Amino acid sequence: MATKEMTYREAVRQAMVDEMERDPNVFLMGEDIGRYQGTFRVTAGLFNQFKQVRVLDTPITEPAIVGLATGAAMVGLRPIVEMMTMSFSILALDQIINHSAKVHYMTAGAACVPIVIRGPGGAANQLSAQHSHSMEGWYAHVPGLKVVAPAFPADAYGMLKTAVRDDNPVIFTEHPTLYGVKGQVPDDKEFLIPFGKANIVRQGTDITLIAYSKMVHVCLEAAERLANESGVRAEVVDVRSLLPLDVATIYSSVRKTHRAVVVYEDWRSGGFGAEIAARIGEDCFDDLDAPVGRVGGLNVPMPYARVLELQCIPNADDVIAAVRKTGV
Amino acid sequence: MAQPAELTIDESPAVLEELYRQMLFIRHFEEKCNQVYRMGKAGGYLHVYIGMEATAVGWLSMLRKDDYVITAYRDHAQALLMGNDPVAVMAEIMGRQGGTSRGKGGSMHLYDIPNNFFGGWGIVGGHIPLGAGLAFASKYKGEDRVTLNFLGDGASNAGVFYETLNMAGLWDLPCIFLIENNEFAMGTRLEYHAANVELHRKGYPFGIRHERMDGMDVLAVRKAARRIIDYVRHEQRPYVVEVMNYRFAGHGAADNDQSLYRTPDEVEAAKARDPIKLLENVIRSQGILSDEQIEAIHSEIEDQVQDIYEKADASPFPDPEEVYHHVYTDMEVEKGH
Structure with missing residues (x-):
C-alpha cells in the first residue's frame, strides 16, 4: 500500500x-x-x-x-x-x-x-x-x-x-x-482500523509492556534500553482501544512472556491500567511468573515547575524499574 | 399571572370536542398512573401532568407532524399526544417488555422517535441543548421544522439553559424554549428560586423574542402557539415562552407532604381554573355537547384507560437477557458480574 x-x-x-x-x-x-x-x-x-x-x-x-x-x-x-x-x-x-x-x-x-x-x-x-x-x-x-x-x-x-x-x-x-x-x-481514504484490536508494536519474549497513547512511546524507549543494556527482550502491546478492550492480544502476549507491566499516564490509583492488571490477574494467574507490575502517574495534581511535572509523568526509567521488580 | 385572551370561539365543534377528549384522557391516564404507583406496580420516580394538560394539548395540537418535541421527566402527556401507543406508554411506566423502551426507560424516559418525540430526560436542564441540537440539524439540512423544547421553571435556572439560549440566539435556531411555569421547582416556590420571577425575560439578553402566556385555557394556548410557531418556522429564529400553569399533583408520586410548600386553599383556588373545567364550560355554554354526552365521554375514557392498564399489566416483565441489549448499536457487552 x-x-x-x-x-x-x-x-x-x-x-x-x-x-x-x-x-x-x-x-x-x-x-x-x-x-x-x-x-x-x-x-x-x-x-x-x-x-x-x-x-x-x-x-x-x-x-x-x-x-x-x-x-x-x-x-x-x-x-x-x-x-x-x-x-x-x-x-x-x-x-x-x-x-x-x-x-x-x-x-x-x-x-x-x-x-x-x-x-x-x-x-x-x-x-x-x-x-x-x-x-x-x-x-x-x-x-x-x-x-x-x-x-x-x-x-x-x-x-x-x-x-x-x-x-x-x-x-x-x-x-x-x-x-x-x-x-x-x-494513502487510502478507506483505511479503517477497527476498534478493539490491540497492536504488538515490538516483539519480545521476556516480558510484556502494555500501554496506550504517549506511554507506548515510553515503553518502546524502555524496551530498547532493556535490550541494549541487559539483553531483556520486552514485547510492547499498544492497546489503542480501551473500550472495547482487546484482552485476547494482551493475554496471548502475557502467556508467552509470563510477565507483565502496565503503564499509563493517568493517576496510578484507580486508573485504567489497574483494570488491565486486574484482568490479567483474573485470567492469566497460572501463566504469570511474577505479580503484574503497574506504572502510573503520581497521585498528585499536576504541578507547574518542569522538574516536578517530569517527576509526575512515567518515563522509561520508571518502566525499567518496574520490569526489574518482576525479577527479569 | 397572565390573563387569558378575550374569548371568541373560532374553533369548530369537532376541534373543541377533540381537545376536551385529549385533556380528559391525559387526566385519567395520569390518575391511573398514580394508582398504579400506589399499588406498587410502578417504581422509581413518577411525575404526573395533572393540572397542566392545556399546555401540552394546546401546543402539540398546533405542530406539524414532522416537527420535533423534547421534554424533561414529566413526559407522559407529550408521549401520548405524539402518537405513542398508550398501552406501550403504560407498560413502560410499569417496567414491562411491551413498554416503549422495553422496560429499560421508565416513566421519565419515554420516547417515540418515529413520531419525532425525543424524550423523556431526567437531569433538570440537561436535555435543553439536545433540543437545540434537533433544531440545529433541521436548519443544517435546510428543512423548515420547528423544535418545541419543554422545560420547567426550575430548569430555567440551570447554566446549560443560558448556554443554549446563547447558541440559539447566535445561530438563529428554530427552537421554541417553552418554560412550563407551574410555580414550583419540586418543593421550592418560584419566588424562592428565581431572582426574576418573569422567567420569559431570560430570552432578552440573547436577542430572543419572549413572552409570558396563560397555560390553563387551551383555546388561548392554541392561539398563542399558532402565532409563535408560525413566527419560528418562517423567520427561522428562536423564541422563549413562559406558559403559566399549575401542578395540581405533587412533584412526583413520592411527594407525600405538600404542606411543606403550599396550602390546600391555594390548590383549591388554582383548581377554579382547572383547564378541563374551563373548556367544559365553553362546550356547555356553546351547546356543543349535552350533559349526557359529556357524561358519556367521561365513562368512555375511564373505560379506555382501564383497558389500557389491563393490557399493559398483561405484558410480561423483560427477559433477563434484555439487560445486555442496546448498550451499543454494533457491539455485545461482557456478560456477568
Whole structure:
C-alpha cells in the first residue's frame, strides 16, 4: 500500500477532511477551531475549505456544545466535537455520561448518537494542574461510550475515520506531545482500523509492556534500553482501544512472556491500567511468573515547575524499574 | 399571572370536542398512573401532568407532524399526544417488555422517535441543548421544522439553559424554549428560586423574542402557539415562552407532604381554573355537547384507560437477557458480574 509521511496532527486533520468530503452530514464544532485554526492547529485550513456551518466556532460552553451535538446526532448528523483539551470535557461530563452514552439504551435501540469527541489529553509542557488530565480511563468506565487513544499517525488516521463512521459516541484521545510525531500513513481514504484490536508494536519474549497513547512511546524507549543494556527482550502491546478492550492480544502476549507491566499516564490509583492488571490477574494467574507490575502517574495534581511535572509523568526509567521488580 | 385572551370561539365543534377528549384522557391516564404507583406496580420516580394538560394539548395540537418535541421527566402527556401507543406508554411506566423502551426507560424516559418525540430526560436542564441540537440539524439540512423544547421553571435556572439560549440566539435556531411555569421547582416556590420571577425575560439578553402566556385555557394556548410557531418556522429564529400553569399533583408520586410548600386553599383556588373545567364550560355554554354526552365521554375514557392498564399489566416483565441489549448499536457487552 502506498503511504505518505505525516505528523500525528496532519493525520488527524486528513481523516476529518476525508470524512467531511465523503459525507455531508459530518461537521466539526468546537472552540476556536475555525477562524483561529485550532489551539493546537489540528483544524488549520478547514474553515477556509468547508466554511461555516460545517466548521463551527462555538462559544466556550462545553455542556451546550456536547448537548447540541448529541441532539443533532439523534436526527442524522455526525458531529465531530473538538475539546480544546480533554480536561475541559470535565465540564461536559453530564452531557457525555448522562445523555450521549444513555440514548441508545434508554430508547431501546430506537435512536443512536454518532458523535466523536476528540482532543488532546494528558500532560503537555507545564500546563499545570487544570489542563493536564488523562480522561480516557474515566470515560472507559462508562458503558455506551467507545474510547480510543492512538499512539501513531497511521492509527490516528485509521481510527478517527472509524470513529466518524461509528453509530455510537466515541471519545478519541489525542496526546498533545504526539502532535509533532511523524509516521507513514496509508494513502487510502478507506483505511479503517477497527476498534478493539490491540497492536504488538515490538516483539519480545521476556516480558510484556502494555500501554496506550504517549506511554507506548515510553515503553518502546524502555524496551530498547532493556535490550541494549541487559539483553531483556520486552514485547510492547499498544492497546489503542480501551473500550472495547482487546484482552485476547494482551493475554496471548502475557502467556508467552509470563510477565507483565502496565503503564499509563493517568493517576496510578484507580486508573485504567489497574483494570488491565486486574484482568490479567483474573485470567492469566497460572501463566504469570511474577505479580503484574503497574506504572502510573503520581497521585498528585499536576504541578507547574518542569522538574516536578517530569517527576509526575512515567518515563522509561520508571518502566525499567518496574520490569526489574518482576525479577527479569 | 397572565390573563387569558378575550374569548371568541373560532374553533369548530369537532376541534373543541377533540381537545376536551385529549385533556380528559391525559387526566385519567395520569390518575391511573398514580394508582398504579400506589399499588406498587410502578417504581422509581413518577411525575404526573395533572393540572397542566392545556399546555401540552394546546401546543402539540398546533405542530406539524414532522416537527420535533423534547421534554424533561414529566413526559407522559407529550408521549401520548405524539402518537405513542398508550398501552406501550403504560407498560413502560410499569417496567414491562411491551413498554416503549422495553422496560429499560421508565416513566421519565419515554420516547417515540418515529413520531419525532425525543424524550423523556431526567437531569433538570440537561436535555435543553439536545433540543437545540434537533433544531440545529433541521436548519443544517435546510428543512423548515420547528423544535418545541419543554422545560420547567426550575430548569430555567440551570447554566446549560443560558448556554443554549446563547447558541440559539447566535445561530438563529428554530427552537421554541417553552418554560412550563407551574410555580414550583419540586418543593421550592418560584419566588424562592428565581431572582426574576418573569422567567420569559431570560430570552432578552440573547436577542430572543419572549413572552409570558396563560397555560390553563387551551383555546388561548392554541392561539398563542399558532402565532409563535408560525413566527419560528418562517423567520427561522428562536423564541422563549413562559406558559403559566399549575401542578395540581405533587412533584412526583413520592411527594407525600405538600404542606411543606403550599396550602390546600391555594390548590383549591388554582383548581377554579382547572383547564378541563374551563373548556367544559365553553362546550356547555356553546351547546356543543349535552350533559349526557359529556357524561358519556367521561365513562368512555375511564373505560379506555382501564383497558389500557389491563393490557399493559398483561405484558410480561423483560427477559433477563434484555439487560445486555442496546448498550451499543454494533457491539455485545461482557456478560456477568
